[in-house]
Amino acid sequence: MSELLKVGISIGDVNGIGLEVIMKTLSESEVYKYCTPIVYGHTKVASFHRKAAGIQEFIFQVVQNPDQAHHGKANMINCWEEDVKIELGTANEIGGKYAFLSLKRATEDLVAGKIDALVTAPINKHNIQSDDFKFSGHTEYIQAMAGSPDSLMFLVSNTLKVGVVTGHIPVKDIASSITQEAILSKLRLMNHSLKYDFWVEKPKIAVLGLNPHAGDDGLIGQEELETILPAIEKAKSEGIFAFGAYPADGFFGNRAFDQFDAILAMYHDQGLIPFKSISFHHGVNFTAGLPVVRTSPDHGTGYDIAGKNMASPSSFRDALFEACHIIKRRREQTELVENTLPFSRFSRDRD
Numbered sequence: 001m002s003e004l005l006k007v008g009i010s011i012g013d014v015n016g017i018g019l020e021v022i023m024k025t026l027s028e029s030e031v032y033k034y035c036t037p038i039v040y041g042h043t044k045v046a047s048f049h050r051k052a053a054g055i056q057e058f059i060f061q062v063v064q065n066p067d068q069a070h071h072g073k074a075n076m077i078n079c080w081e082e083d084v085k086i087e088l089g090t091a092n093e094i095g096g097k098y099a100f101l102s103l104k105r106a107t108e109d110l111v112a113g114k115i116d117a118l119v120t121a122p123i124n125k126h127n128i129q130s131d132d133f134k135f136s137g138h139t140e141y142i143q144a145m146a147g148s149p150d151s152l153m154f155l156v157s158n159t160l161k162v163g164v165v166t167g168h169i170p171v172k173d174i175a176s177s178i179t180q181e182a183i184l185s186k187l188r189l190m191n192h193s194l195k196y197d198f199w200v201e202k203p204k205i206a207v208l209g210l211n212p213h214a215g216d217d218g219l220i221g222q223e224e225l226e227t228i229l230p231a232i233e234k235a236k237s238e239g240i241f242a243f244g245a246y247p248a249d250g251f252f253g254n255r256a257f258d259q260f261d262a263i264l265a266m267y268h269d270q271g272l273i274p275f276k277s278i279s280f281h282h283g284v285n286f287t288a289g290l291p292v293v294r295t296s297p298d299h300g301t302g303y304d305i306a307g308k309n310m311a312s313p314s315s316f317r318d319a320l321f322e323a324c325h326i327i328k329r330r331r332e333q334t335e336l337v338e339n340t341l342p343f344s345r346f347s348r349d350r351d
Helices: 018-026 029-033 043-053 093-111 138-146 171-177 180-196 223-237 248-253 268-279 314-338 345-350
Strands: 005-010 035-041 061-063 075-078 117-120 152-156 161-164 204-208 241-246 262-265 284-288 294-297
Touching: 005 093, 005 314, 018 035, 018 043, 018 314, 029 035, 035 043, 035 093, 035 314, 043 075, 093 117, 093 138, 117 314, 138 284, 138 294, 152 180, 152 268, 161 180, 161 268, 180 204, 180 223, 180 262, 180 284, 180 314, 204 223, 204 248, 223 241, 241 248, 248 268, 262 268, 284 314, 294 314
Parallel strands: 005 035, 005 117, 035 075, 061 075, 117 294, 161 262, 204 241, 204 262
Antiparallel strands: 152 161, 152 284, 284 294
């Protein structure tokens, strides 16, 4: 790439494995060929994690803002001044407070265009709640900060791409939240993302049913007949190659997903359980449908292994590189559209 991208990184819960996987990733020289990483946190907290995990000879260059970032170095923006009491492996208010301060500053810079993309380390969705954060996760918060009417939680890997209609909501609310409009919105976002973020020319999308056996022609529920199938037909009328509704168990059990570019699941666990079973350690959570680029690893805070030098950086590394690839594809797509040669009758006559 002719110009190195500036990629912001939020540290997640300070009592989890976020900083460990961040530093392990940024210890690899290959990273600096693609981007200039800027971590939002505090050097004292990073030093604590470095010593706890036994990561040798790793330092951050402290900068005040992204414009000061050093190419070829790991940069850190200190987002608070006070000392932080870290209790590795513990879910408490401290972890949530500083996860939010990191995320807030990084997201503000992302939306303002000061960084090109954001990679978020895992948060605890419970302890981060406050007067300033009343969201069920990263996806919803960044969507709100970006001012977008909708977004798609899109789990991607080299093997599989899965999006969900409903994300972080209680199971009891799933059926009532699945409407034709919701399914269509996610299908449009997925179709657009596959074309422009992943360069799939004519995406084929599989849509899963909600009920066991996709309702068995109405025997085990009416949602497929009344909601999902009409939404698929509407999507087809808009030029989206959507197919289904497929029973989830058989669809993943016989690897029918190999026939499609992506899958739209009806709810969180229906899509994420098979995705993580097939692609764990190499899956990336991408928030599609936004004007900004945000990715994250496919794992959580990892309290049980925090500070033990056991956390694998592979998913975080993939999230960082995927963010870079998506930015590059978007920019190249914009250039192609801007430089399109106008069609005229003279060029037609020459043919």
